[in-house]
Amino acid sequence: MKAIIITQPGSPEVLQIVDRPKPAIADNEVLVKVMAAGVNRPDVAQRKGNYPPPAGAPKDIPGLEIAGFITETGSNVQRWKTGDKICALVIGGGYAEFCNMPEGQCLPVPESLSFAEAASLPETFFTVWSNVFDRAKLQPGESLLIHGGSSGIGVAAIQMATAMGSTVYVTAGSEEKCLFCEQLGAAKAINYKTENFSEAILQLTNNKGVDVILDMIGGDYTPLNIKCLADDGRLVMINSMNGKDVQVDLSAVMRKRLNITGSMLRSRDTAFKSAIAKKLEKHIWPLLASGKIKSVIYKIFPANEASKAHQLMESSEHMGKIILNFEDL
Numbered sequence: 001m002k003a004i005i006i007t008q009p010g011s012p013e014v015l016q017i018v019d020r021p022k023p024a025i026a027d028n029e030v031l032v033k034v035m036a037a038g039v040n041r042p043d044v045a046q047r048k049g050n051y052p053p054p055a056g057a058p059k060d061i062p063g064l065e066i067a068g069f070i071t072e073t074g075s076n077v078q079r080w081k082t083g084d085k086i087c088a089l090v091i092g093g094g095y096a097e098f099c100n101m102p103e104g105q106c107l108p109v110p111e112s113l114s115f116a117e118a119a120s121l122p123e124t125f126f127t128v129w130s131n132v133f134d135r136a137k138l139q140p141g142e143s144l145l146i147h148g149g150s151s152g153i154g155v156a157a158i159q160m161a162t163a164m165g166s167t168v169y170v171t172a173g174s175e176e177k178c179l180f181c182e183q184l185g186a187a188k189a190i191n192y193k194t195e196n197f198s199e200a201i202l203q204l205t206n207n208k209g210v211d212v213i214l215d216m217i218g219g220d221y222t223p224l225n226i227k228c229l230a231d232d233g234r235l236v237m238i239n240s241m242n243g244k245d246v247q248v249d250l251s252a253v254m255r256k257r258l259n260i261t262g263s264m265l266r267s268r269d270t271a272f273k274s275a276i277a278k279k280l281e282k283h284i285w286p287l288l289a290s291g292k293i294k295s296v297i298y299k300i301f302p303a304n305e306a307s308k309a310h311q312l313m314e315s316s317e318h319m320g321k322i323i324l325n326f327e328d329l
């Protein structure tokens, strides 16, 4: 098969197409002919050498989500058969013509979605569900602040949280991105380059603050997050792009009874990921089928232009997901 590998840590050009043997499958796994793969910020971090793949992942083929059809099933696979159209969360190896994954991490391609649209879902939808709904326990009627509202994670989180009955606020880096987030359902998008988001949130909530914050930025955002969380608020971290060493006002944590938490999805085991897949299929997949929640794709690149896809992601010009098309590789 053809695969896109990280030839060495470095700039987008280190991504190159090579020939590789098809992956072998375990008894609980399926093999998938990949039609499309999503590009995610962790792929960029891996390419730069800042995010080593966990045990069990291909060491040099990036890619955390794919869509395609099943070509082979392991002897213990119960649900899927050859020819089924699925999308899946994978531990790595998504940038390739074929990819293997445990059957529990597969979901059916939602009705009326293309492979590219289906490939845009798993990494962000699994991450948002597990952090916003499972860890931070966002409830209908509560409010959520999402930093990086126009990111792949952001467009999933805005739609999922509004569909579940929450009021969503976001931050984004331009007026165009703010408008885009509001059109997706955010009650208010704050341009963090021209406004102090913490003050803006307090104003928008009559000084109450928000119940939950989903943060990928960290660094200097942390004291501002603490300031604009409501009593019993929850801060859930999924990255720390502005820095991991931060200042926390512990008296505010105690006074407001805050919870600070976070998680990383990729290294979690199959049982954990399969449990999230079940919840997504129950709560979110019907909303994708009905069109209430949409796949939001900014640009699709042919797979042999993976380096251009990474350049675009690093430019942060995009709004929504970037996809690699493997159909013509």
Ligand SMILES: NC(=O)c1ccc[n+]([C@@H]2O[C@H](COP(=O)([O-])OP(=O)(O)OC[C@H]3O[C@@H](n4cnc5c(N)ncnc54)[C@H](OP(=O)(O)O)[C@@H]3O)[C@@H](O)[C@H]2O)c1
Residues within 6 Å of the ligand: 039, 040, 041, 042, 123, 124, 127, 148, 149, 150, 151, 152, 153, 154, 171, 172, 173, 174, 177, 216, 217, 237, 238, 239, 240, 241, 242, 263, 264, 265, 266, 313, 316, 317, 318, 320
């Ligand atoms: N913990 C987990 O399990 C997990 C899983 C998946 C993703 N993540 C994390 O979630 C984040 C979003 O991922 P994604 O794939 O959705 O990324 P993405 O689409 O590339 O979005 C990232 C956005 O963040 C904003 N941003 C603000 N400050 C930034 C900074 N210092 N550096 C870079 N971008 C900055 C940019 O938009 P503006 O113009 O608005 O600044 C950018 O478009 C990433 O940090 C990723 O590592 C975590």
